[in-house]
Amino acid sequence: MKLIWSPETASKAYLDTVKSCEKFRESGVAELLSAMAAGWNAKLIVEAWSYGDPIATSLGLATAARHTCGRHVCIVPDERSRMEYLKAMRNAPIQPEVVVGEAEAATTGVDFLVVDCSRREFARVLRRAKVSPRGAVFACKNAWQRNVSGFRWHGVVERGTRVVRSVFLPVGKGLDIAHIGYGGGTGSIGTIRKGPGRWIKHIDHRSGEEHLFRE
Template identity: 80%
Template sequence: MKLIWSPETASRAYIDTVKSCEKLRESGVPELLSAMAAGWGAKLIVESWSQGDPIATSIGLAMAARHTRGRHVCIVPDEISRSEYVNATRNAGVMPEVVVGEAEAATGAGVDFLVVDCKGRDFSRVLMRAKVSPKGAVFACKNACQRNVSGFKWHGAVEKGTRVVRTVFLPVGKGLDIAHIGYGAGGGNVVQSNKKGPSRWIKHIDHRSGEEHLFWE
């Protein structure tokens, strides 16, 4: 099995997120992550969240889960964060599943799409504990320019037995560091990158600032 991209599903999730987040004035990160999660058909979407953080990314991931008919699970560090998160998402009209403090419980069922915030203290632990689904997964680190781990490298940051197929850093928001994760040669099904198809430039436009970002796929 391997990840299969659906541009139609990605577009629908993107548009829904733009509409849902238009008053939150985020940086374009929620829309991009929503489109990616939906486009890859993610059935288990997991994110981490801490008290005081914006919820726009959660709204975007919830939109993606609706289009893929998947689960959206959020890991929070404590009960105070849980209460704030539940109230905020309820007011936004979405209701993700919430897990308090247990990365293993949320990421042990085969993650397809994972989002962590590099400002959080435990983001590296969540990456390491995440169980990759049989078809592979996409891991995204937002606020990567504020990463509190020096010398971070994807190789060695994820579960043993998996491998990093491809990475890309996007100058969106305060930095998005994204990796396509598959199984290593000795770890079961290997998720191959598409070597036969041509690479291409992907354009992302921040609809609030008007900025245009290009990245190579």
């Protein structure tokens, strides 16, 4: 099994998120993540949220879950965050499951995961997430505020998974997205094998442009 893209579902989720988030200003992050989660037909959508965080992305993920008939799970650090999140999401398309604490059970079989890089614990959430047999998409928003030096996707994902590809988009305050494959393999970030030798892919984190260099 693998993730299969559905442009029709992605488009519907995008438009619905635009309507539900029109009063928020998150530079298109919510709409993009909603379309991606819906387009990949994610059955388990997980996010990490803390008290005081914007709610637009959460509404977008709830919209995506409605279109995929999936589960939307939110991990919060404490009871205060749980109460605030439930209050903010009272008009969401579906009511997400809210779990307090580490919640490893809630991150088993993940298809789509969103973390906020401005939060100290974001790398731990990525590391403990267990990818579904179809693979998964991991997204780090506010990536320009990342407080982990020398961040590399292959250093924060669960052992036994592999990074198939990644891209950095100049959306909002930076959106770092990776397609995570299930099972073994030696997939690496930024390397594309193509005939003799290899191609090295470099992504400009400011412009989002991709450049290929032959080694």
